[in-house]
Amino acid sequence: MSDIIKLLPDHVANQIAAGEVVQRPASVVKELLENAIDAGATQVQLIVKNAGKTLVQVIDNGKGMSMTDARMAFERHATSKISNADDLFNLHTKGFRGEALASVAAVSQISVKSKRQEDDLGTLLEIEGSKVTKQEPVVSSQGTMISVRNLFYNVPARRKFLKSDQVELRNITDEFHRVAMVHPEVAMSFSHNDNSLFNLIKSTHRQRIVSIMGGKTNEKLVPVEEETELMSIKGYIGKPEFARKTRGLQYFFVNGRFIKHNYLNHAVLSAFDGLLKEKSNPAYFLYLTVPRDSVDINIHPTKTEVKFDDEHSLYAILRASVKHALGQFTINSIDFHQEKQYEVPYEVAKNKTSNSPRIEVDPDFNPFQQEKSNVSNTRTQSFQKPAAAPWESLYAGIEESSKLIDESEKEQVTSSMFEKHEVEQRNIFQLQRKFVISTLSSGLLVVNQQRAHERVLYEKLLRQLTVQNGVSQQLLFPIKLNLPAEEVSILLQLQDELEHTGFLFKSLHDNVVEIEGLPLELKEKDVPSVLEAVIAKEQEDVPEYSYSPADGLAQTMAASMSIKTGEALTKEAMENLVDELFACKEPEITASGKKIFINLSGDSLNSKFN
Ligand code: ADP
Ligand code: MG
Numbered sequence: 244m245s246d247i248i249k250l251l252p253d254h255v256a257n258q259i260a261a262g263e264v265v266q267r268p269a270s271v272v273k274e275l276l277e278n279a280i281d282a283g284a285t286q287v288q289l290i291v292k293n294a295g296k297t298l299v300q301v302i303d304n305g306k307g308m309s310m311t312d313a314r315m316a317f318e319r320h321a322t323s324k325i326s327n328a329d330d331l332f333n334l335h336t337k338g339f340r341g342e343a344l345a346s347v348a349a350v351s352q353i354s355v356k357s358k359r360q361e362d363d364l365g366t367l368l369e370i371e372g373s374k375v376t377k378q379e380p381v382v383s384s385q386g387t388m389i390s391v392r393n394l395f396y397n398v399p400a401r402r403k404f405l406k407s408d409q410v411e412l413r414n415i416t417d418e419f420h421r422v423a424m425v426h427p428e429v430a431m432s433f434s435h436n437d438n439s440l441f442n443l444i445k446s447t448h449r450q451r452i453v454s455i456m457g458g459k460t461n462e463k464l465v466p467v468e469e470e471t472e473l474m475s476i477k478g479y480i481g482k483p484e485f486a487r488k489t490r491g492l493q494y495f496f497v498n499g500r501f502i503k504h505n506y507l508n509h510a511v512l513s514a515f516d517g518l519l520k521e522k523s524n525p526a527y528f529l530y531l532t533v534p535r536d537s538v539d540i541n542i543h544p545t546k547t548e549v550k551f552d553d554e555h556s557l558y559a560i561l562r563a564s565v566k567h568a569l570g571q572f573t574i575n576s577i578d579f580h581q582e583k584q585y586e587v588p589y590e591v592a593k594n595k596t597s598n599s600p601r602i603e604v605d606p607d608f609n610p611f612q613q614e615k616s617n618v619s620n621t622r623t624q625s626f627q628k629p630a631a632a633p634w635e636s637l638y639a640g641i642e643e644s645s646k647l648i649d650e651s652e653k654e655q656v657t658s659s660m661f662e663k664h665e666v667e668q669r670n671i672f673q674l675q676r677k678f679v680i681s682t683l684s685s686g687l688l689v690v691n692q693q694r695a696h697e698r699v700l701y702e703k704l705l706r707q708l709t710v711q712n713g714v715s716q717q718l719l720f721p722i723k724l725n726l727p728a729e730e731v732s733i734l735l736q737l738q739d740e741l742e743h744t745g746f747l748f749k750s751l752h753d754n755v756v757e758i759e760g761l762p763l764e765l766k767e768k769d770v771p772s773v774l775e776a777v778i779a780k781e782q783e784d785v786p787e788y789s790y791s792p793a794d795g796l797a798q799t800m801a802a803s804m805s806i807k808t809g810e811a812l813t814k815e816a817m818e819n820l821v822d823e824l825f826a827c828k829e830p831e832i833t834a835s836g837k838k839i840f841i842n843l844s845g846d847s848l849n850s851k852f853n
Contacts, residue, residue, distance in 0.1 A: 257349035268295025269414035274343035279303035294411035421501035427451035457754035481526030492526035514565035701801035713745035
């Protein structure tokens with residue numbers, strides 16, 4: 244049998260190697276922006292067409308390359324940034340592997356124009372699938388322009404795996420933000436399909452963050468500063484009251500490089516402990532500087548994980564600094580001793596003075612008015628007496644309504660869950676601002692108000708999304724929101740669906756959202772949190788096959804629009820809620836599978852008295 248091992252042809256080997264570095268258009272953006280910064284540019288322009296699938300172009304005014312260097316730059320392991328292994332532990336540049344350009348060149352069509360200050364003429368190079376197809380001197384200004392066209396034109400399998408333009412553009416925007424946030428001293432612009440998305444002038448870190456995140460970010464930031472031997476920390480955290488459901492705004496930079504680090508992330512979150520609404524994420528933009536030899540960034544070209552020597556100490560320093568910053572700047576506005584409560588939204592808990600259970604008693608409500616006209620006056624009056632303690636009236640009600648149950652059971656004629664007379668004058672009340680309790684012919688119904696409303700809204704919204712359009716309430720004054728551009732682009736992507744539910748957008752561009760109509764059920768003050776929830780859901784990577792966008796949207800909107808635990812309900816609202824719930828297709832469980840009500844039958848009550 245003949246030998247079977249072969250050396251792969253160069254172009255195949257190159258393409259395989261390229262796969263390590265270049266996974267999507269955003270990887271090209273990252274490498275080109277980093278090269279421009281490494282070249283000392285003070286102005287960097289990013290120009291993108293069709294989410295980078297057709298063109299990624301970066302123009303800088305950095306130091307440029309000689310003709311020989313321009314050729315060399317596209318060889319694998321060709322770099323000007325390190326010359327021996329020791330340099331790896333003392334990196335001052337973003338790149339150092341000398342792999343990026345070679346990798347990009349293997350899977351795209353590139354043209355480069357570059358000129359150094361000391362040269363009269365620059366160099367033009369064209370490269371296609373690693374082969375140089377043109378090289379000539381050109382007139383150009385100092386700096387480098389690299390255009391990467393038709394990424395993966397020669398690897399159709401990879402091109403096929405690119406996601407939608409929206410998703411790829413979002414990844415590109417992320418990379419742009421990450422570089423821009425570390426280099427406020429560099430003017431940076433970004434345009435997509437000839438629309439200018441960002442035009443960032445040279446500024447401070449704070450201004451840069453604000454101009455990227457948009458609008459009112461400035462007033463939401465609290466500075467963090469700490470200087471220790473192991474690490475220095477500079478940067479900002481978002482005030483707890485502005486924490487959002489989206490996880491987007493969390494940035495660590497270590498020695499000028501964006502990184503992800505679960506353990507350090509936990510340090511920050513734990514410093515916020517007790518100050519956040521459930522499931523909300525605080526924003527942070529933290530620039531950490533550690534001695535260069537105490538961190539290993541040499542793990543993987545595309546990964547953003549790093550390893551620190553002494554993670555435990557860094558954790559402690561970071562947590563303490565963030566806690567300190569929070570304490571300094573929010574001490575007046577936040578109640579630090581607020582207790583965490585299950586399902587109680589922050590706003591409610593914040594304004595609460597005591598946590599004792601409350602029962603809402605409607606003093607005008609007399610369940611016996613109709614059925615029990617023969618009840619003596621004195622009895623009725625004592626029941627209505629406002630001085631009666633809430634607990635007393637509660638028991639009085641139950642005692643009396645159990646008589647009602649007995650009576651109605653004898654004359655049960657209707658198939659409806661509620662007795663006829665109960666529909667007219669139903670025994671219904673709220674317990675702990677969480678449960679709606681109603682008497683039934685057969686026992687007692689206990690409904691979780693938040694979950695019930697979620698189910699009602701979910702079915703309504705899903706219907707509007709799939710079959711008919713929702714009713715819109717026109718706003719007298721349009722609502723204007725400032726959101727990061729990438730979040731606006733998510734809304735743009737969902738515009739049709741959102742309009743089916745009743746939203747009416749006046750404009751959706753850059754980082755501005757203007758709304759002139761709302762779904763009937765949506766309160767104006769809840770608009771930001773509903774949109775935030777929708778965006779957050781979109782940002783989660785959901786497997787495409789099992790996910791119906793309409794269903795997801797309906798679930799998210801329903802969850803964030805629903806009546807919450809802690810809200811007092813009028814009797815009418817309770818009655819409507821229960822009626823609407825039982826008109827639903829699936830009243831038993833929420834869309835996410837949680838139990839909505841329990842039904843305590845007379846028998847089960849009886850058994851408790853044995
Ligand atoms: P690395 O950045 O890891 O060194 P790259 O493949 O990204 O590797 O780039 C190779 C070399 O090309 C760099 O070391 C640098 O000398 C040169 N280079 C790349 N881009 C630029 C640029 N925009 N301006 C000047 N030189 C550049
Ligand atoms: Mg590089």
